[in-house]
Amino acid sequence: MASGPTRPRLRARYERRRDGVARAAAAVFAQRGYDQTSVQELTQAMGLAAGGLYHYFESKEQLLIHICDQLVEPLLVRANELLARVEQPEQQLRELVHLWVAHVVEHRDHMLVFDQERHVVERGINWRRVRSSRKQFERLLEQTLARVEQTRAEPGWDRRVALSALLGMVNYTAQWYRARGRLAPEQIADGYVELIIGQPG
Amino acid sequence: MASGPTRPRLRARYERRRDGVARAAAAVFAQRGYDQTSVQELTQAMGLAAGGLYHYFESKEQLLIHICDQLVEPLLVRANELLARVEQPEQQLRELVHLWVAHVVEHRDHMLVFDQERHVVERGINWRRVRSSRKQFERLLEQTLARVEQTRAEPGWDRRVALSALLGMVNYTAQWYRARGRLAPEQIADGYVELIIGQPG
Amino acid sequence: MASGPTRPRLRARYERRRDGVARAAAAVFAQRGYDQTSVQELTQAMGLAAGGLYHYFESKEQLLIHICDQLVEPLLVRANELLARVEQPEQQLRELVHLWVAHVVEHRDHMLVFDQERHVVERGINWRRVRSSRKQFERLLEQTLARVEQTRAEPGWDRRVALSALLGMVNYTAQWYRARGRLAPEQIADGYVELIIGQPG
Amino acid sequence: MASGPTRPRLRARYERRRDGVARAAAAVFAQRGYDQTSVQELTQAMGLAAGGLYHYFESKEQLLIHICDQLVEPLLVRANELLARVEQPEQQLRELVHLWVAHVVEHRDHMLVFDQERHVVERGINWRRVRSSRKQFERLLEQTLARVEQTRAEPGWDRRVALSALLGMVNYTAQWYRARGRLAPEQIADGYVELIIGQPG
DNA sequence: TATGAATGAGCCTTCATTCAT
DNA sequence: CATGAATGAAGGCTCATTCAT
Numbered sequence: 001m002a003s004g005p006t007r008p009r010l011r012a013r014y015e016r017r018r019d020g021v022a023r024a025a026a027a028v029f030a031q032r033g034y035d036q037t038s039v040q041e042l043t044q045a046m047g048l049a050a051g052g053l054y055h056y057f058e059s060k061e062q063l064l065i066h067i068c069d070q071l072v073e074p075l076l077v078r079a080n081e082l083l084a085r086v087e088q089p090e091q092q093l094r095e096l097v098h099l100w101v102a103h104v105v106e107h108r109d110h111m112l113v114f115d116q117e118r119h120v121v122e123r124g125i126n127w128r129r130v131r132s133s134r135k136q137f138e139r140l141l142e143q144t145l146a147r148v149e150q151t152r153a154e155p156g157w158d159r160r161v162a163l164s165a166l167l168g169m170v171n172y173t174a175q176w177y178r179a180r181g182r183l184a185p186e187q188i189a190d191g192y193v194e195l196i197i198g199q200p201g
Numbered sequence: 202m203a204s205g206p207t208r209p210r211l212r213a214r215y216e217r218r219r220d221g222v223a224r225a226a227a228a229v230f231a232q233r234g235y236d237q238t239s240v241q242e243l244t245q246a247m248g249l250a251a252g253g254l255y256h257y258f259e260s261k262e263q264l265l266i267h268i269c270d271q272l273v274e275p276l277l278v279r280a281n282e283l284l285a286r287v288e289q290p291e292q293q294l295r296e297l298v299h300l301w302v303a304h305v306v307e308h309r310d311h312m313l314v315f316d317q318e319r320h321v322v323e324r325g326i327n328w329r330r331v332r333s334s335r336k337q338f339e340r341l342l343e344q345t346l347a348r349v350e351q352t353r354a355e356p357g358w359d360r361r362v363a364l365s366a367l368l369g370m371v372n373y374t375a376q377w378y379r380a381r382g383r384l385a386p387e388q389i390a391d392g393y394v395e396l397i398i399g400q401p402g
Numbered sequence: 403m404a405s406g407p408t409r410p411r412l413r414a415r416y417e418r419r420r421d422g423v424a425r426a427a428a429a430v431f432a433q434r435g436y437d438q439t440s441v442q443e444l445t446q447a448m449g450l451a452a453g454g455l456y457h458y459f460e461s462k463e464q465l466l467i468h469i470c471d472q473l474v475e476p477l478l479v480r481a482n483e484l485l486a487r488v489e490q491p492e493q494q495l496r497e498l499v500h501l502w503v504a505h506v507v508e509h510r511d512h513m514l515v516f517d518q519e520r521h522v523v524e525r526g527i528n529w530r531r532v533r534s535s536r537k538q539f540e541r542l543l544e545q546t547l548a549r550v551e552q553t554r555a556e557p558g559w560d561r562r563v564a565l566s567a568l569l570g571m572v573n574y575t576a577q578w579y580r581a582r583g584r585l586a587p588e589q590i591a592d593g594y595v596e597l598i599i600g601q602p603g
Numbered sequence: 604m605a606s607g608p609t610r611p612r613l614r615a616r617y618e619r620r621r622d623g624v625a626r627a628a629a630a631v632f633a634q635r636g637y638d639q640t641s642v643q644e645l646t647q648a649m650g651l652a653a654g655g656l657y658h659y660f661e662s663k664e665q666l667l668i669h670i671c672d673q674l675v676e677p678l679l680v681r682a683n684e685l686l687a688r689v690e691q692p693e694q695q696l697r698e699l700v701h702l703w704v705a706h707v708v709e710h711r712d713h714m715l716v717f718d719q720e721r722h723v724v725e726r727g728i729n730w731r732r733v734r735s736s737r738k739q740f741e742r743l744l745e746q747t748l749a750r751v752e753q754t755r756a757e758p759g760w761d762r763r764v765a766l767s768a769l770l771g772m773v774n775y776t777a778q779w780y781r782a783r784g785r786l787a788p789e790q791i792a793d794g795y796v797e798l799i800i801g802q803p804g
Numbered sequence: 805t806a807t808g809a810a811t812g813a814g815c816c817t818t819c820a821t822t823c824a825t
Numbered sequence: 826c827a828t829g830a831a832t833g834a835a836g837g838c839t840c841a842t843t844c845a846t
Binding site: 432433434435437438514517518519520521522525558559560562563564566567568569570571572573574575577578584585589590593594596597598600 | 633634635636637638639715718719720721722723759760761763764765767768769770771772773774775776778779785786790791794795797798799801
């Protein structure tokens, strides 16, 4: 079974371990690919025996879903908070991109896994939740771009193109960002924002 | 064996069939994922029996490599031609992006497969050729951006960021472009160029 | 796949092999039990490699179903023929029991497997066909007993009890009959008939 | 360990619980099959956690053996008592069948399990005790039939056939008897006796 | 006594690949 | 060239059993 204990104390320990398992799995999946990683390799990398995974997840796929959920959900939550807090459209966009880049960089492994498994995410029967969260985030982004447009005489972009460009560039960050590299996440985010809304005043 | 006939006439027919097989495979892989597609499903989708694939490719992985090669190599060749033909840096960039977007859109399936299998491309032992081609294309792109910078007083971007943004947005196009959609490839390419080098004219 | 070829020549060979596989499996199942027999052991006993079973049956359970079908269906068919051919009720019963005992003895292995897996047969979702055939055979038997009753002043039995007793004793034959034993199937059948309808005139 | 406490008071409680566990298990096994029932399902159905079973039985197989022992042993004991008490052969047979049918009906679940696992009972290394008890019971039965024969001018049956028929019909009762049905165990037993020894005086 | 996390052997099944036809 | 039966290694997953708590 993969639902775990109900008594609070044990429950907490269980959930901590469960998240640890998911994080470790994300790292392995990111490196070797979901399908190419056997459950044996996986559990070995987490210090568990073969069958031990199934105390925490009911299947290898549910583990994958959990990883992607951990990526998309919190970003959506924090994006909503941000938009409620900030008023000025350009400032919203700027902070949104900063938040997003930071998230992508911090959850690099999750992001790489998510990208890789696009075809399952899009078509899989158990993936509705993940699909919905991603969709909602994209909608927030598009609405923000729309508000930015309204502050200008002429937009200077096609909104669909700008939105997709932003999605492409930010998500791709996970593939080239290096923690010890020259560029900090904030600089990268600033660079992206400037491409979209032009030079900062 | 998968090297095929040597007499010119038969050779041509063989290669045509081989490319057809690869194209059909790309479509299936793009939809279902490489690992999740069995050779049985694959060959069935191409009107062949299970063993038939092995007349054209010596393994499932070689087929995958061929698909990625078909994507990257021709783009590199045509990019080189373009840069030899056009002189003005901004014009080079503009035409490069147009060429590239057109290529991505035309080889959507190949592109989706290529993206999906990033971890194999990066680490696989038989993938040196593909890695090298991709690397060369990125270098062309970076050099072009460098030349554009030199025509300006101040670049207005960090070159690494601009390069990665471009890679991210153009490649991502494969994931959202629809042939019957509102935007033609040329419009999309124009949009991208404007984001990078600022408003035209 | 487990549907096999369609061309007549190959089809015939396929079906012959398929039946051979089922027969061999019945023998092993009868001896060791269905659940206790691994597919490895099974295929080894049939001169196939592990995966080879799946050319003929889509799962271990479908193999089991086939075995039980091979037992019940033909008996039902031949019982119907017999009842159409013979007129006198007591003679019908006598010949029915003879046919049945012969069938049980000839398909000893199938019978032992069938008995053993009663709980699956009764509740399994894929077992409707088998359940229905068995039900029909029992109905034929009951109707025959009813006709025998009508030839008598008083039945001398409760029909439900007689029917169940008959089912119990004949099916149990599979568990003790020995081909080289003292009793021939015909003698056994005669013994059963006498118990049911009393001493032969 | 599964031997339990030694102090009389605790011992009694332990054994009561142990028998309760076995009875509950018999019900589940009868329904789903021994092999198809996991220890998890089993213990859950008894309000225990997974490991709890092992306080009462040292293995799943020992539990199964206990169930079968609970079925066969008491019947043997009571059959012996009966034969010591009753003198007239036909009366012995009649009462034996009554006792036996009542036992089968009362321990329906145990009986179904026992039947199902025939191949283990016959060949299993830990099953000697059960095999021996069953063998002894069959011998009692056969001897009783022999004594009945001696009271008659001509037996009217082959003894082996009569014995097997009796075994088949009585044991099969577990499969069709319904507590709320039309027939009481005594009526069923009478029916069987009549089939064997002919109409009652 | 009881728990339930953990183990690890073994299960059924899939699948890339081979080869006789 | 093409077929498809056959292989056998490897996969994900289950489950009887153990043991620290």
